[in-house]
Amino acid sequence: MTKASDLFIQCLEEEGVEYIFGVPGEENLDFLDSLSRSKKIRLVLTRHEQGAGFMAATYGRHTGRTGVCLATLGPGATNLVTAAAYAQLGGMPMMMITGQKPIKKSKQGRFQILDVVDMMGPITKYTHQLASADNIPSRVREAIRLAEEEKPGAVHLEFPEDIAEEKTESKPLSRSLVRRPLADEKAVRAAVKKIEQARSPVLVLGAGANRKMTSRMLLQFIEKTGIPFITTQLGKGVIDEQHPKFLGCAALSAGDFVHKAIEAADLIINVGHDVIEKPPFFMMQGGTEVIHVSTRTAEVDPVYFPQIEVTGDIANAMWQIKEDIVPPGTWSFDRLLQARKAEIEHSASLCDDMRFPIFPPYAVKQIREAMPADGIICLDNGVYKIWFARNYPARQPNTVLLDNALATMGAGLPSAMASAMIYPDRKVMAICGDGGFMMNSQEMETAVRLGLNLTVLILRDDAYGMIRWKQANMGFADFGLTYGNPDFVKYAEAYGASGHRVDSAEALPGLLDQCLNSPGVHLIDCPVDYSENDRILNKEIKELSAALQSGGRAGLSFETVEPAGAPAPVSAGPTPA
Ligand SMILES: Cc1ncc(C[n+]2csc(CCOP(=O)(O)OP(=O)(O)O)c2C)c(N)n1
Secondary structure, three states, X not given: OEEHHXXXXXXXXXXOOOEEEEXXXXXXXXXXXXXXXXXXXXXEEOOOHXXXXXXXXXXXXXXXXXXXXXXXXXXXXXXXXXXXXXXXXXXXXXXXXXXXXXXXXXXXXXXXOOOHHHHHHHHOOEEEEXXXXXXXXXXXXXXXXXXXXXXXXXXXXXXXXXXXXXXXOOOOOOOOOOOOOOOOHHHHHHHHHHHHHOOOEEEEEOHHHHHXXXXXXXXXXXXXXXXXXXXXXXXOOOOOOOOOOEEEEEOOOOOOHHHHHHHOOOEEEEEOOOOOOOOOOOOOOOOOEEXXXXXXXXXXXXXXXOOEEEEOOHHHHHHHHHHHOOOOOOOOOHHHHHHXXXXXXXXXXXXXXXXXXXXXXXXXXXXXXXOOOOOEEEEOOOOHHHHHHHHOOOOOOOOEEOOOOOOOOOOHHHHHHHHHHHOOOOOEEEEEEHHHXXXXXXXXXXXXXXXXXXXXXXXXOOXXXXXXXXXXXXXXXXXXXXXXXXXXXXXXXXXOOEEEEOOXXXXXXXXXXXXXXXXXXXXXXXXXXXXXXXXXXXXXXXXXXXXXXXXXXXXXXXXXXXXXXXXXXXXXXXXXX
């Protein structure tokens, strides 16, 4: 006979789980005791359940395998909610295990009792209370299978104290061998014909393309056809963004050079589209046609109704299309590439601005130069995210971890910590606003305790800058969005990390180099000048891109026509966070 909590750990070992991130409570003590004897799974104790959840989700994002986190009942479980939503919307496989008071007999009334299983319902793919030790193997297998199945997401198991103490004859179940269904030949043939007949087709790479190992096949397709590509924010890095066929990343809602390029195309091959991201284009009836290539069928709405759907394993679908296609020699990408050229010229003019406090495009350029191709930057949520999405060329998949799904603040530091644990030989940076950093800054202690090599860059404007920008942009008075900050250098040192401060633009490259090349946790306090965000992101870029000769088709609408039921405003203004 095996104790239920021992069996639970054995099941997780069988699944290949390496870490459990969390904050245990007294309701997890049997589980914790069983975990203490595991030779395969390491407990990573954090200072807040949210940090544990973000770390588990990031483990899932990098590996495609379920990241696991642990919390107690009631307040521990509610602290996991944001991380669950982050994993669920962001397509990251993540399992939450929460404790509970005994369910058969309890003497404590309703102290700390919430219906956690019900609470997790809307933000998970599966939520279940374990009510018998015998069922642990099948429930763990089912939860992990669902977490990893396309589209990946969050799952939850509640493990009550009295079930954890039970004895059972059950044994762990092995992982099943799963092969994703392959795309249908007829759909592939129809897509190929449509692409061959187009004048200026373009590829759009979204979140789903970044989850599966699609890079090699997509690159082969681009090399054979010469068709240029655009990324969404969650599609960044699928193909090296320094490739000559890269047209840009859809970071702003509308009016950017990249939208001009899409407008100049007459067919969009939309790979790995996920409705969770703000759409990189809006379809209109009778307008530019779209081929949807994804593991799942299209979720149709008033601005997305593709004419052809190629569903199945994305890498295989792109391989089939690539094998079949005969480039017709009549394609023309001149107008698409013209938009890219204008964007590169515009960005170059900004990147060398040496003002102090630091100008965001200058910081982006210096960080790109300091990071190797496989270096990982993990962004929190703030206005700088737009600068990085637009101006930081991602060289490899999952090297720019940004959250364009839940877009929560507070995930930058924990996601960088998980990245540094998974890839100890790669350079890792967390890039946070002062607001987002302070939401989970207590995890600096965890990072130092774990002995991670990590650089945390804080872009300090002493304000919730993104919202302040939006406030100004909407014509409201400057109110309610500024605050003070601790001395970040001393703050870092109090945790046993190294604290640094940028005191001139000239000093930034050397400081980045020093931090990235010396061990331990480094924190850089970088004062930043956001005063021109509106002029550049909102006006200059839009005016310059509008001035481009597009001659685009009327089918796709960006600023001028707002389609009925459009999910987000496309009028001038920052991307809502
Ligand atoms: C948890 C959470 N709360 C609030 C928001 C709304 N929000 C988006 S960006 C932002 C301000 C971010 O400030 P900061 O981290 O300092 O970055 P900055 O924009 O100043 O660069 C806020 C409040 C959010 N996305 N997530």
